[in-house]
Amino acid sequence: MKHKTPLLDQLESGPWPSFVSDLKQEAEVRAKNVKGVEYQIPVDVCDDLLGILELSYKHKRTHWKHGGIVGVFGYGGGVIGRYCDQPEMFPGVAHFHTMRVSQPAGKFYTSKYLKQLCDLWELRGSGITNMHGSTGDIVWIGTTTPQLEEIFFELTHTFNQDLGGSGSNLRTPSDCIGSARCEYSCYDTQALCHTLTNDYQDELHRPAFPYKFKFKFDGCPNCCVASIARSDMSFIGTWKDDIRLDQKEVKAYVGGEYPPNAGAHSGRDWGKFDIQKEVVNLCPTGCMRYEGGKLEINNRECTRCMHCINVMPRALRIGNERGLSILVGAKAPILDGAQMGSLLVPFVKVEEPYDEIKEVIEAVWDWWMEEGKNRERLGELIKRQGFQKLLEMTNIKPMPQHVKEPRSNPYIFWKEDEVEGGFTGDINEFRKYHQR
C-alpha cells in the first residue's frame, strides 16, 4: 500500500463487509492492472483516497474542499465537484468529482449492464461507487474534470444512459419495488417513476427551480422508499374500496397454519398467534371485529394503515379501486426544522399518461417558481405562505382530510371580499353613534 493506514486497518476486522478492505482491493487491482487498462485518471487514486481518509481519522476533520462549478456542457446537475485540501500529499485525489448516474426505476439490473458500467468507470474514474446514493442515483465517486465530458459522451452514446440530478433541479426520482415484486403495491411505481423522470428531463438537468425538488414513489403506505420523509412530493399508493378478505385464510392464520406477518417475527417465540391482540386491538381506528371465527372490517372507518394486511397477507389484500395520495413538502431540517409530507391530494387514479398527476405537479411548480425564495424548499414556502395558499394555487378544494385537526387559534385572515361591506368603513359615520 502507498500509505500506512493504521487507523483504517482497524475497520477491516468484524463481520460486516469492510469498505476499507474493499478500497484496498481496488487499489491493488489498479496497481497490478492485470487487464492492462489505460487508466485515464491516476492509477493510485484509491491509495490516495485511503491516505486522505486516514488523515481525516487522525485529524477528525474532513480534508475535502468546496466543489466549485464543474459539470457537463448544458447540464446544471449530475456532477458534484470536489478537491482535496492536501493535493501535494494526495495528488491522486487532487480532483475528485462525483458523478450521479440516473439509476433504473426499482434498481433492477443485469450483471451484463453492471459490468459495462464498471468497464467505463474503471477506465475513466476511481472505480469506486455508491450503490446507491440516498436519493437513488448510482454515485460514481472520484474523477477529474477532463473526464466528465468523456464519461457523459460514452454513457449517452454507448449505454443509452443519462446522468442524474443535483443543484436546484428536479432530483433523480426513485421508487420502491412495487408491483414488480410486492403484493401490496397499489400502482406501478416503476412505470410512474420512469415516465415522470423522462417527461421532466429538462427540469432534472437544467436548474430553473429555487432549490432542489424530489419525487419519490411508494406503492403503499408502508413507505419502503421513505417518500413521506424525503421528497418534496411523495406519491403513495392507496385504495378507496374495501380490503379484500378471505375468511378461510383468516382461519388458517388463527389455526397457526401460516406464520403471522409472513414470518417476519420468527426469530423469537412470541407464543401462539392471537388475532384479537395482534390485529384487532392494534387497528388504529378500531374498525375491526373478530367474532365467532369471523373477521369483520368496517372499511368505511379504515384508514388503510396496512397493519392487518401486513400481519395476514394471505387473508387480507388491498382493495381493487386503487390510486395514490400525493403529499408535499418533506425535507431535512435545514433551515427551520424537518418536515414530513403533508397530504395535498387524498386520492387520484394512476392512469397513463398521468395527466391528472402532472397537473398537480405543474401547478405546484408554477407557484413555487413564482413565490419561492432562493434556496427555499417547497415545504418552507408552504409554511411561509400557508397551506390554504397552496390549495388556492393548486385549485384543490379544502377538506377535513387536509388536516389532522382544525386550527386551535382563531386568527383567521379574511379576504376583503369575504366580508360584507369590505374593509373600508367611515369613521365619521361610526362617530355618529359612538362619541369619543
Next chain:
Amino acid sequence: MKHKTPLLDQLESGPWPSFVSDLKQEAEVRAKNVKGVEYQIPVDVCDDLLGILELSYKHKRTHWKHGGIVGVFGYGGGVIGRYCDQPEMFPGVAHFHTMRVSQPAGKFYTSKYLKQLCDLWELRGSGITNMHGSTGDIVWIGTTTPQLEEIFFELTHTFNQDLGGSGSNLRTPSDCIGSARCEYSCYDTQALCHTLTNDYQDELHRPAFPYKFKFKFDGCPNCCVASIARSDMSFIGTWKDDIRLDQKEVKAYVGGEYPPNAGAHSGRDWGKFDIQKEVVNLCPTGCMRYEGGKLEINNRECTRCMHCINVMPRALRIGNERGLSILVGAKAPILDGAQMGSLLVPFVKVEEPYDEIKEVIEAVWDWWMEEGKNRERLGELIKRQGFQKLLEMTNIKPMPQHVKEPRSNPYIFWKEDEVEGGFTGDINEFRKYHQR
C-alpha cells in the same frame, strides 16, 4: 321602564334565568325604593344600563369606551374604569366603573355577609354584580368615580374586606373547593390560596410586573378551577405513593351495588357496569389489570389521571403521600397563541408556611421581572427565552418529566464552557492542515 327594550325583552322568555328580567327587577326596586335608600349614584342606573344594552343590540356594537385610570389611592388595581359613549342618552351610566372585590377562598359565604355587601353596593353602586368574575373576584358592575374611595373605605373598615387585582399585578388567586368538600383533594386549596393571597398583597395591589400574573389552585388533576388553562402558575394536587384500593368495594361496583362514577352517568342506560371496558381499558397507561375478581394497579406506571378513582370513588382513593405539581405559563391566545401550563415542579409537599413553594414563585418572578418585556406574559417569556432558561433561573434540575418528548431538532445551543477548547479557534492553525 324608562327605555323601551323590545330586543332585550325577547330574552326574558325561556327557562334559563333571564338577566334581563333580573336587571328590570333591580331597576324597579330602585325606582320604588321602598327601603328609602339614599342612593349615592343615579337611581335610574339600571334603567340606563338596559337602555344602552338595547342600543347595542340594535347597533350590534358595544357602547362602552376605554376606561382611563381610575382607582383608589395607593392601589394600581381593583377598579376597571368605564364610560359610555352616549352619556346624554344614558346619564345614569355615564360613569360606570367596575370594582373587583376579593372573594373568599372556595367562594363560601354566609347569607349574613352577602346581605351586608348588598347593603353597601346598593347604596353606592348600581346594585348589579357578577357572582363571580372569571378570575374569581366578586365583580361589582357600575359606580361613579367619587364613590370608589367611599366604597373602599367602608369595605376595609366595616367589612374587613379588600379589593382584588387588575392591571399588571398579581391577580386575585382562586381555588377549587378542595378538601372542604372533596375526597379527591390532595392538599388544602383554601389554606394555600388564602395564605399566598395575603402574603402577596403588595404584588396584588401595586403593579410591579411586566403584565398580569395569575395563581389558581386545584386540589387534584381533575382541575375544577381550570388552573392548567388559566393561570400563569397553577398548583395542582397529586400524590407519590399508591392509590388506596379496597377490593371489597371494587366487587360492590362490579356487582352493581354502587352507581359507577358516583352516579354522574345515571341520566342514560349505559348497561351493566363493565370494569374491564370502563376502567381497565381506558387507563391511559394500561397499568391496571382485573383478574379473578381482583383489581391490580401497577402504581409505578400510573400517571394519576384520576379516571379509575372518578369511576369508583368508594373503592379507589388518592394516595397518602400528597403534594402538588406546579405548572407555569398558561394564558389566553393574545398574542402568539394560547398556552396551557407546562410542568415545572413535578412534586412538592404542601406544608405551612409553604416556603418551598414560595421559593419557586419568587424565583420565577425575579426572572420575569428582570427579563419580561412590557405586556409579556410569563408563558411568552418562557417561549422566547426557552424552558431551559426557566430551569436555570429557578435552579431546577432538568428531567424527562419536564417534556412530553425530547427535541426532534438537533439545533442545540452549547454554552462555550461546555465545549472543550471553547469557541475561539485559530484559523492559521487550522490552515496548517487545510489549505484554501
Next chain:
Amino acid sequence: MAFISSGYNKDKPMENRITDIGPRKYDEFYHPIIAKNKGKWLYHEILEPGVLVHVSETGDKIFTVRVGGCRIMSCTHIREICEIADKHCGGYLRFTTRNNIEFFVDSQDKIAPLKKDLESRKFAGGSFKFPVGGTGAGITNIVHTQGWIHCHTPATDASGPVKATMDVLFDDFKSMRMPAHLRVSLACCLNMCGAVHCSDIAILGYHRKPPLLDHEYLDKMCEIPLAIAACPTAAIKPAKIEVNGVKLNSVAVNNERCMYCGNCYTMCPSMPLADAVGDGIVIMAGGKVSNRISTPKFSKVVVAFLPNETPRWPQTTAVIKKMVEAYAKDANKYERLGEWAERIGWERFFEKCELPFTHHLIDDFRDPAYFTWRQTTQFKF
C-alpha cells in the same frame, strides 16, 4: 340625593387608611359540617341531577343542591338567594367555579323542600330563578364574560348568547345523559376572559374588519408608538395624514396583515374595529381542561363565522345543538367531545355534526400551523 360619607377624608387619604388586608378568611363561612369534616371526606354520590351527597369518615354527610346562576346578579336576586339559604341551610351557601350556586343541607329530608322552593321561583318574564342541575355527565352553566354590558372591546354580547344557548341546552342542564362532562364557554373577544380556549364547546366573539382610523384625534388620544408596538403582525406603520388641510401624525394599517385582534384598539381608542356585520361569533370545539384519561386539549375552530343575530343568535344555538346531539349519539361513555372527535377523526366530526369545512379552518398562523396539517396517508374518505 345627599352625599353620605363613609368616613373617608379625601384631603387626608392616608388618615387611618386600611390596606392590604386581603379577602375574608374562608373558614368564617364554612357550614359546620364542612368545618368539621374538611379533609375527611370518603366519597360522594350524585343522588339526582343537581343533588350531591358527600360522606365523611366520621359518618357525617353534607348534601349539596346546585342551582344555575346567571352570572349577572342584582342585589335583589342575591338577597333572594340569602333568604332561601336562611330558610333551608342555616344561611350557608357557596358559588362554584362555573357561577352556579350551591346550597348546603345537613340531612336528606331537607332536600325535597329546598328543591321544591327553588324550582317554584320564577322571574316576572317567566324564566326560572333557580333551576336545579349542572352536575355529572350533563351540561352545566356557561362560563362567560362581559360583552356589551360592560366591556369596550367585545365582538359580540356575552349574557345574551349565553341565555339563548342555555335555553336550548336547558334539558341537559337538568339531566346527565351525556357521555361525559360537556363544558360550554363564551368569550366576547379573543382576549378570551372566559378562557374558552379549552372548552368542549366555545363561543367566541371575533372581529373581521381592520380598525377604523380616527386620524383627526389619533395623535391626541393615543401613544402612537404603543399602538404600533401592540400589533402582533406588525400591520401598523406611522403615517402623516392630511386632514382638512393640516398634516397630522397618525398611523396606517396594512389590511392584508391585520387579523382583527383589537390589540391596537386596547392601546388606542382612535382605532375602533367594532362593526355590525364584521363582528360575530367563531365556534370552537373539542377542548378540555381535566387530565382525566387524555391530557388537556385546546378547542379547535369548527365554524369560522356566524353573524350577531340579536337578540337570540339562532344560528349559533342551532350549531351548538347539532354538535351536542351528534356527540351524545355517537360518543362512548366517559369520552369527552374532543376525545370523540379525535377517535373518529375530524373528517367524521364535520360529517356527523353536518358542519361545512372551509379553508378558514386550516391553520395558517406561524410555524406550529404545520403540525395541524396531515402528515400521513391515514385518513378516512
Next chain:
Amino acid sequence: MAFISSGYNKDKPMENRITDIGPRKYDEFYHPIIAKNKGKWLYHEILEPGVLVHVSETGDKIFTVRVGGCRIMSCTHIREICEIADKHCGGYLRFTTRNNIEFFVDSQDKIAPLKKDLESRKFAGGSFKFPVGGTGAGITNIVHTQGWIHCHTPATDASGPVKATMDVLFDDFKSMRMPAHLRVSLACCLNMCGAVHCSDIAILGYHRKPPLLDHEYLDKMCEIPLAIAACPTAAIKPAKIEVNGVKLNSVAVNNERCMYCGNCYTMCPSMPLADAVGDGIVIMAGGKVSNRISTPKFSKVVVAFLPNETPRWPQTTAVIKKMVEAYAKDANKYERLGEWAERIGWERFFEKCELPFTHHLIDDFRDPAYFTWRQTTQFKF
C-alpha cells in the same frame, strides 16, 4: 497514460451530442418471472432471515436472497456480485432502498447453494463480503452518507461509524428477534442526506463550534451577502476587520446565536467549522416512516453529544446497543421503538436505556418547542 477519446469533441460540444434520455428502462432488467408476474403477486413469506418467497396468482414463485451491501463499492466488488448473479440467478439482481443486494432465483433448491456461496466469501481483512439477512423484524443495513470520504461539511465520518455499528448489530442483521423493524441511519451533518430525521435510531454528525473566520480571504472567496443570508439565526453581520494593517470587508459571528449548522460554510469556504473536539455525534431515536398503526414520527435527540472516537466510535456503538437491547426486552410485538417510548413514556425510556437526561434534550428552537414540553399533570415518577 495515454488519453483515450470517447469521441467527444471539446471544440464542438454540440456535435452529435445526446441529452435528456434519462435512465435505462427498468423492464430491460426484470427477471423473467418478475416480468411475467408483475402486478399478480398474491403473498410473500420470509422463509428464513434474508430469504423471501413471493407467490403469484399464476402459481409462479420468485425467491429473493438479500445480502448486506456496504454502500461504498468498488468495481471489483460489483464484478464479484455479477459473477454470483451469473452463476446462480441468470444474471438478475437488484439493490434495495437501503443499499442491500437482492439476488433472484426461480426455484427453492437454488437457494441453498446460492447462500452457501455468498456466506463463503470474505474480504482479505476477514469480514464477510455478502452476509445474508436484513429482513423482517430485524435490523437491516444502515442508510448513510459520504462523511470524510467525499464531503466538505461532515462533522463525523459515515462509513466508519456504520461499519463499527453494523459489527455490533450483526447478529440482528441475521435474525428477526426484534419486536418490529428497527431502522438505523446515519448522516454526517445536519443536512441529513441520510434523512435520519425519522429513523428508529439515528446517528447524526454535528458541529459544536461557530465557524472560524478567514478574514484575510473571506471577501475574496465568498459573496458576503450570501453568507449572511444563509444564517438561519441571523448570527452573521458584516464587519470591517483590520488584518496586518489593511482594513478588509469581512463578517462577524455572534457566537451566542450560532447553532453550528454550517450553512454559512456551505456558502463561504472561509468560514470552516470542523473541529477535532467540537465535532461529534448526536444520537436520535424513535422516528419512523411507515404509516403502519401509528403515523410517521420524527426522531428525538436522546444523546446530545458523543466524541468522534476514531476508528471505531466505541461510545456510540455502546449507546446504540443499549437502546436496542432495552427495546428488544421491553417492547410489544409489532411496536416500533418510538411507539414503545411513547407508550411507556420518555421518562421510562431514559431509565430503561440507562441514558442520562440533560438540558440539551429540551427543545428551545422556535415556537413549536412549546409543544414538546409537558402540559399535563400526567407523568411517571
